[in-house]
Amino acid sequence: MKEIYNPAEIESAAQSYWETNNSFKVTEEPGREKYYCLSMFPYPSGKLHMGHVRNYTIGDVVTRHQRMLGKNVLQPMGWDAFGLPAEGAAIKNRMAPADWTYSNIDYMKGQLRTLGFGYDWSRELATCKPDYYKWEQWLFTELYKKDLVYRKNSIVNWDPVDQTVLANEQVIDGRGWRSGALVERREIPQWFIKITDYADELLEELDTMDEWPEQVRTMQRNWIGKSHGVRFAFPYELDGKQEQLWVYTTRVDTIMGITFCAVSAEHALALHAAKENSELAAFLEECQTGSVAEADLATMEKKGLPTGINVTHPLTGEQIPVWVGNYVLSGYGDGAVMAVPAHDERDFHFAKAYGLPITQVIQVGDESFSTDGWEEWYADKGRGTCINSGKYDGMSYSDAVDAIAADLEERELGEKRVQYRLRDWGVSRQRYWGSPIPMIHCDKCGIVPVPKADLPVVLPEDIEFDATGGSPIKKMPEWYQVSCPECGGDAERETDTFDTFMESSWYYARYTCPDADDKMLDERADYWLPVDHYIGGIEHAILHLLYARFYHKLMRDAGLITSNEPFKKLLTQGMVIAETFYRNEEDGSKSWFNPDDVTVEHDDKGRAISAKLAADGNPVEIGGIEKMSKSKNNGVDPQSMVDRFGADTVRLYTMFTSPPDQSLEWSDEGVEGASRFIRRLWNLAWNRRDAITAPGDLSNLNDQQRTARREIHTALKQASFDYERQQFNTVVSAAMKIVNTLYKLGDTPADRAILNEGLSITLRLLGPISPHVTHTLWRELGYGDEILNALWPQTDETALVQESIQYVIQVNGKVRAKIQVPADADKAAVEAIAIADDNVQKFVGDNTVRKVIVVPNKLVNIVAN
């Protein structure tokens, strides 16, 4: 052991120790409790950012803690390796996406190693490897056979200059990111997986997933968007032909209040009417270019034009005018709605704007209805009864819905229907760097899935990108020209690749058996799954987590696994944020400076008052605290922090500064503090190394020593509780409290015994958080070989027992005294001592004591007036 704490040295030694001993390699042990802890795998973008460090530290802390509880713990790591940035880098650096990706993986893996994360690297996977994507290709062909996969036309962004399809991220302000050309919408055939077949199961299971944050469950519920309603038609005649306008509504009870219909700008009826009407045609054009951001839509002005077409009310036979409305969504339901301005807020504002009639058909109690302004109760579904509705008058919501739906059904003009917002999952991407879609197009046989024996369809990695960014495999006849597996004739491969969400939807399962070479998953999957604890960013709340849940059910129904859900517990960690600094440039733009390059001046209260750029000494503006990002240049490089302070300090700081689900504000001073604490621990161990030799006798302690031991075990109890509820910041503070207590101990045999016990507890509490320094001290002080496998410390309840207890005495709810009472005193005795106190007497005065509340071992409240 050395006098001076040297993180670089002890950390690399500890890491080598774990590597040579395969400390984190695990196998299935039937009968032993397993724990599968997983952090969302990274995209290999180049280097780790602070968000990764936080995510993976949380995962590693959970992993090491569960291991010390005696469980068989799996924590794997891998790479979400397909994706668009590799193509951009390929064009820019004139290198193959595969080479760029592999070199990034190499570098980032080294970074993960220096942070001391305990991964079972024998299970490492990269989703761009054929032995990985082979199995999702196989599953896709199986789904095709089960009729869960289909092909249909869908719209893509087309760059007319580069002659290539663009991903949404590559469209900037409606223009191609490279060419700058106006992007066109083109319809091409694409592959879909029927996630809607699983919508109900995906929705209903959310109710049972009580270890997921409520926020995430709500977001998924809304995304699936199930509603119960009625779909019905308005007949009309057009060019002498009988047609029907179909709409969907959840408020068919208001059907007698329809005063117009509204269709979306893309609706066939609108397009037809626009042929004869140039004003309408211009309006439809305008609707195409408006903002599509949801928040804008919510506050957007309601606009519309009449089509000049009338339809017939299915029950009254009345003529109803059809309008085009910018508030009608083309993609939901039939792209058309019935409008009941009296009982729908959007319809109301539209009717007011265009002078359309408003007819009240629902009455709630004695509320008074007026067309002057909108009232909340007008649209209160389920309240009130029908009026002005002929034979439906007096009916409640559910009676009216049943009766009206029955009448519509009788006329063959409608029926009840469950509607979802969720759409089928479009998985085709016209990109290169992804898994090829294993389908063959044969002129004779049609679509033929690639047989299992021919899988995987390997993506060629040794390619060159031309400047357009178009997918190279689309220009490689030697790759896509094949013979048909069925008839043997000439055929062509699908040249589109899968959406990268396909790979990230099942990687958690493949880690359980990454070497299975004849099956997607083997029997080991059921030992480890479901994942007990999944950790990642909130940005994946909907898409990734919904697709992974869907995929899990697909794999279950393919007979590969038996569980229903992939992730038992979910933790969404908070953002990492930092101060920003900028200068206003002459052209009105801002240039942002990294906090590393700025010196901040504080006033005597410690408030930041001004900041200067270190390079030129001139002032910069303080821009407020924001999420670490490239655009604000406020990212702190984890590597430079590890180099300066060591991984243990960086890990301790990220755990100590905020609870895991809240945002974490970076502060250099805070990191210094974390580093100072670790040195304080090290110095204690060094200075008292001769005293910490063996456990001593704890049975004969004086008052001071008993207090010290009580403080240690109180902190331990709190820390164990906080580990369970994953509030790691207070775990660190508990360890700090114990160290503070240990510093105050003397050097008698009893003090040495307490020190020995206290330090062994502290090291184990911190073991999961700062593993290197605790590993080293554990061995140097002779506690054992591996703290990693040490058992979690138990609270000694007898150490918590006190001879006398401090009671807080309140008079009328205000603290007036603190008294020491023997621990065995009964309620009456406590009361008596409390009332006898001088200060209590002073405040009770001449008043009569009405009531005395005694909270055992805590507090007495005397009510007097």
Added chain:
RNA sequence: GCCCGGGUGGCGAAAUUGGUAGACGCAGCGGACUUAAAAUCCGCCGGAGGGUAACCUCCGUGCCGGUUCAAGUCCGGCCCCGGGCACCA
């Protein structure tokens, strides 16, 4: 607009879920050690007022009201900040 979070010292945050508000840390101040500095160790540290002092009093958890012996915590109403989103008929 709607749905989640959140609002506590100069700052990051605690408060074992209704029982001493501010633990632990950062910054700051004071002291010890040192020729000196750094490092380290010890102490003080919400505001106002009183006392030589140990201490004492009043105010204080975004704002207003309520429930309770007791509210940072529960209920009702509002104001800010952060994140997300379905104009879904």
